[in-house]
Structures are given as structure tokens and as C-alpha cells.
Amino acid sequence: MTKIEQAEVVKVGMADWKLAEAPSTIRTSGLGSCIGAVVYDEAKQIAALAHVMLPDSAMAKNKEANRAKFADTALEDALYSLQQWGCSVSRLKAKIAGGAQMFSFSSNNEMMRIGPRNAEAVKEILGQYRIRLIAEDTGGNKGRTIEFNPADKTLHIRTVNQGESII
Known part of the structure; x- marks a missing residue:
């Protein structure tokens, strides 16, 4: 069972995910085309945060690749751990941020739309588990x-050159 991190601020790296319980908060930075997907249980005040780099593990050439790198496997693993800590899938809710198109391309190549594809993949997976995107x-x-603060369910978003917003 994955442990729940106990720290003032639990830091999640790129292609990683962790759990945090109030009063701790959980943070990730460097979200460009990546998605930060927060899945949380209000009653338990526990949250998982996945820093997803790519939409689908089928893209992995190496089948031993880091599961936290991909939307499908990162969320699967995080949801399993939340359940191990007594969270009910029926109570889980989600908030997401990121998925930017960091570079402009002259072609309309679908493979270059990593940010939008990451966002679409995370939403699809949340839908499969019937987790409401708040x-x-x-x-x-x-x-x-x-x-993200599991105690008050706020997601603070700092955007380059645009300040902070809260959702």
C-alpha cells in the first residue's frame, strides 16, 4: 500500500503521483503540456495528485516504463491506493490543470497536440470511473x-505571468 505523505507540502515530481492527507497540501510544478490530476475524497480529506506526461501507456516502447508517466496507468494506480486508504470511488471528485499547447506547429499532426490529448485522456478516464470533474x-x-488543499478542496493555480487563481 502506498503511504500517505505527511508533510507541510507534499511535492510531486514529473511523471509521479503521491497521496496527501489534511492538514498537508500537495503540489506539483512544471505543468506545461502535462496534466496535474487531483482526485480526492472530501470525507476522508485525502487526495492523490498525478503529474501526467502522456495520454496512454500504449505509447510506451518499453513496457517496464514508469506507470506514473501515463494518464491511464497513473490514475489507475492512484485510485487503487485511495481505495486502500478507505476512500470510496463513489465519493471521489477531481480537479485538473495543465494541458497547455506549449509550442505552435505549422502541421496539424495529432501527435503534436500532447497537452490537449493529455486533458482529453484524463477526462475520459475519470468518466470511466464515474468520478465527477468539479x-x-x-x-x-x-x-x-x-x-491542492484536501481540507478545503481548493486548487491554487499559479500561471506564468498571470498570477494565481483558485478553483
């Missing part, structure tokens, strides 16, 4: 840092 701040072309 709020999102996705798209655009700016990087983000996010911090």
Missing part, C-alpha cells in the same frame, strides 16, 4: 504550478 484550468500556452 473544475479545470486546461489549455492555453502557459506553464502552471498547482497546489
